[in-house]
Amino acid sequence: MNCSRTPFHLLIHCESSFLLFRQRSLLPFLVLLLTVTASFAQQPTRADQLSDEQIIQFYQRAQASGLTEMQIEQAAMSQGYTLSDIAKMRQRMAKIRQQANRPGQFPVDTLINRAQQGTLSQRSYQFNDSLSLLRRDTVRRPSIFGAALFKGTTLTFEPDLRIATPRNYVVGPDDELVVEIYGNSTESFRLRVSPEGSVRMLNLAPIFVSGLTIEQAEQRIVGRLRQAFQGLNRPGSGTYASVTLGNIRSIRVTLVGEVVMPGTYTISSLATAFNALYLAGGPNPETGSFRDIQVIRNNRVIRIIDLYDYLLRADKKDDIRLLDQDVIRVSDYGVRVEVVGQVKRPAIYEVKTGETLKNILSFAGGFTDRAYTFSLTLRRNTPRELRISTLTQDQVATFVPQSGDRYTIGEILNRYENRVQVSGAVMRPGDYALGDEITSVRSLLNRAEGLRNDAFLNRAVLYRERENTDLEAIPFDVGRLMRNETEDIPLVRQDSVHIYSVRDLREPYYISIEGAVNKPDTIPYVTNLSVADLIARAGGFQEGATPTRIEVARRIREDTSKTTGRETVRIFQFSIDRELHLQPADARFLLKPFDVVYVRTSPRYELQQNVAVFGEVMHPGHYAIESRSERISDVLRRVGGLKPEAFLPGARFSRRGTVIATDLGAILENPGVSGNLLLEVGDSLIIPKRPETVTIQGAVLNPATVSYTPGFEFKDYVTQAGGYTDNARYKRSYVVYANGLKDRTKRFLFFRKYPKVEPGSQVIVPFGPLTDDRRLTPGERIGLISVIGTMTVTLTTVIINLVRLF
Known part of the structure; x- marks a missing residue:
């Protein structure tokens, strides 16, 4: 049990501990309590570190455990929690209840169920069958055309504030007008329209512009400026003025009816009806109309918007500019x-x-x-x-x-009303239209440009669909049909004619060539092919080929049960030169399907096979094996002899990665010894210099490598390694020499003869089995005596009871 995660987990475990305390005994609870306390002491936590989800889970688990609040508090305090921690838990739970029970919020019971089912629902979802998934798909409601227009996160109807001032824009309070005077005089004014609808500049009287278009406001302002600038905007005066719109005001429009978010919105005075609809989420897809949207101004409907015009034809004629206090009403759908x-x-x-x-x-x-x-x-x-x-x-x-x-x-059927088909050995297989030109099998084959040369003329088949849609096969002789020797077959809809090929009715033909050719292969059978042709196709002879021994193995196609011979194939032999000239009698021999041609290799032809000789020899390197009878002594003569530093007792001979122990000195003295092996490809011989060390391994106190000392015996080297261990099997000691040979310790009567140690040797002392001489401690003796005594008393009691019973 791990109680060191959070106070929530600790408290849950405390609940279980308290139940054990009540229902069972004191001892298990105390053991559990000590474990919890020791674990929790390493990672102290507090109630305010818990999240709301953990609080809810604790509340649910506490209810499920059947503990009262007092019992939970007692269990928590026994684990080191203070009364302030418990009070914080109560406050947090009361706060969660208060928030959850507000209008529009989920009740606390729902939150608890969600916390309880958080992981269970995920696991149970994996076991839902496909029928439930299908059921969810079938009840999904179809989309309302136009509703997606107002759900797009990348679509926006924000008005463009960087456009030129619209000439029909109506000026109102809070708009800013920019007056530029240029020419002989230069002035610039930024005028804000007052709530009363007027602007003031210079020492002139207020100019009322509210409700005027920007063009009308310009004319009125220029007319008033002529009092200060004579001849303004008149030809020849040299002074001109222009009025443009600076910062624009905000207006308030109201959206009512069946919209997603009805209410009053503050928008730019350049905004249009589509801007306002997009801000309100558009018509309610469940109840709102997309084709009857009214723009109401001064209690009068000035425009009815049909969104289908915009959705289907991109027509924005109804996207009019809004004014302050306009109302947009979305009607119910009809x-x-x-x-x-x-x-x-x-x-x-x-x-x-x-x-x-x-x-x-x-x-x-x-x-x-x-x-x-x-x-x-x-x-x-x-x-x-x-x-x-x-x-x-x-x-x-x-x-x-x-x-x-x-x-x-619906969807059209995967069916044709006038199709007939032809396949197989015709020039143009495929689908054809049943009609005036194609009414029978002969006319269909003629339209397909006739039969191929490989067509099987004795039998073809017409597949016809019966009334119950089963297929019916109608065989016919296509050769006689095309020669007008039999009656033509009328066609009906969905008929399919198949013409067999002669290749469809036989095993695929092939021929093979193997042996000493450059490209052995199996190729499709070609008529009128000779042995020389097949060898040429295989790339010609290899260098080791014997052209005079070529064999052809041919299958016997006749029924062999009537013959007395036991042959299964027939063998034909040929003699041919390297220029692929056959004897006159053999030139008339042609290959048949399934023939296999064998080109033999010369018995004395072999690739070069090398052995390696390295080390202290005159000419180290790779040497080719001269003959099948060449031995180690022969290759040693070819290397030019040994160098003075060569150490023959340490020579190592390897074959396929394995060291073969050999006595090279004995081989040189007497080539007839059994160790003078025949050479094989990949053999290697390494003759080292004289080594100067000896290695002692195994059951010695200090395994080491020491220098070779002339006159030292086996025991001297063991002494240099610290002597034998307690479990050393010194009677089984042996020496591995540098050339791979081994020698073991021998015994005669009471005398033991140890092997000789040479330079480069390895002294090996095997290990013996370990013995356990450890004696029992006094405490272990007392425990063992107690166990034996208890078993004795128990056995005596059983025997007495059995005696009384019988």
């Missing part, structure tokens, strides 16, 4: 219908009076390429139940929709 199936934009559409099903299909983008346009299905609500109707293409233009209609456009 008639809505749903279009599903093979249209480009399946969705729910709003229909205005006078629009027909044709208009709705145009809203949906028209039919897809796979749409079944001959008819469509209508599901309509009636006062009591649903009704299904089928509408033909002729009714679409005049059919009047009703609210709740659902139009389903």
Whole structure:
């Protein structure tokens, strides 16, 4: 149990400990309490370090455990928690309850359930079957056309404040007008429109501009400036003035009705109706109309906005500029219908009076390429139940929709009304149209440009679809059919004709060549191919090939059960020169399918095989094996002899990575000894210099490598390594010499003969088994005696009871 994580985890464990204390015994609880206290003391925590989620989880677990508040507090205080910590926990829980029970918030019980099911719901989700996923998809409501316009996070209808001043802009309070005087006189004024609607400049009387367009305000201001600047803006005066809009004011508009967020919004005076709708989240997709949005000014509807004009044709004629105190009202939707199936934009559409099903299909983008346009299905609500109707293409233009209609456009069948097919050994296989020119099998084959040369003429097959859609095979003789020797077969829709190829009715033909050629291979069979042709295709002979011994193995195709011979293949032998000239009698021999040609290798032809000789020799390096009978002594003569520093007892002979112990000195003295091995490819011989060390390993006190001392014996080197260990098996000691040979300790009667130690040797002393001489301590003796005594008393009691029983 780990109680060192948080106070929450500690308190939960304390609950369990307290229950143990109540229900079982005092001893287990004390052990658990000591473990918790020791662990918690390493990482002190406080109640204010807990998150709200942990508080909720603690509340839920405490209720589930069945403990009272007093019992929980007693368990917490027994673990070092103070009364102030417990008080903080109570305050935190009361605060969470108060926040959770506010209007619009989840109740605390819901929060507790969420905390409890946080991980359980994730785990249980993994075990949901596919049916539940399918069920969630099927109940998903279709999208309302136009609702996505106001949900896009990257779309914005913010007005552009960096455009030129619109000439029809209406000036109002808080607008800023910039007056520029240029020419013979230069002045600049920034005038803010007062709440009374006027501006003041120089010593002139106030100029009322509120409610005027920017063009009208310019004319009025210039007219007043002529009192200070004679002839302003008149030809020849040399002084001119212009009025532009500086900082713009803010206006307040109200959005009511079926909008997502109704209310009053403060927006720029350059904002339009679309700006305001976007700020309010647009029409409510559940109840609002996208085609009846009223802009009300001075209690009069000045524009009805149809968002479909903008969505379908990018027409912004209804996106008018708003004025202060304008009201935008989104009406309830009137008639809505749903279009599903093979249209480009399946969705729910709003229909205005006078629009027909044709208009709705145009809203949906028209039919897809796979749409079944001959008819469509209508599901309509009636006062009591649903009704299904089928509408033909002729009714679409005049059919009047009703609210709740659902139009389903199906998909065309994966089926052809006039297709016939031909496949196999024809010049142009594929699909063809059944009609005036193609009415029978012969006309279909002629349209496919006839049969290929490999066509099997004795049998073809016509596959026909029966009434229950099963296929029926109709075989026919295509050769006789094409020669007009049999009656032609009429075709019907979905017929398929297959012409077999002769290659379809046999095993694939091939021939092979193996042996001493440059490119052995298996190739498809070619008619009229000779042995020389196949060798040329295989890249010719290798250097070690024997052209006079070429064999061809041929399968026996006849029934061998009637013959008395036991041969399974027939062998043909040929003699050919390296110029690929065959004997006149053999030139007429042609290969047949499945023949295998073997080109033999010369018995004396071999690649160079090397051995390596390194070390203290006159000419070290790699040497080719001269003959199959060449031995170690032979290659030693070829290296030019040994250097004076060569140490023959340390020579090491290796074959395929394994050292083979050899006595090179004995081989040189007598080449007939058994150690003079035949050479093989990859052999290596290394003749080192005279070593000057001896290595002592194994069961010695100080394994080491020491210098070789002439006259030292086996025991002298063991002494230099500190002597034997207690478990040394010195009777089994042995020496490994530098050339890989080994010699062990020998014994005769009471005398022991140790092996001779030479330079470069390894002295090995094996280990013996360890013995445990450790005696029992007094405490262990007392414990053992107690156990034996207890077992004796128990056994005596059992025997006495058995005696009384019987």
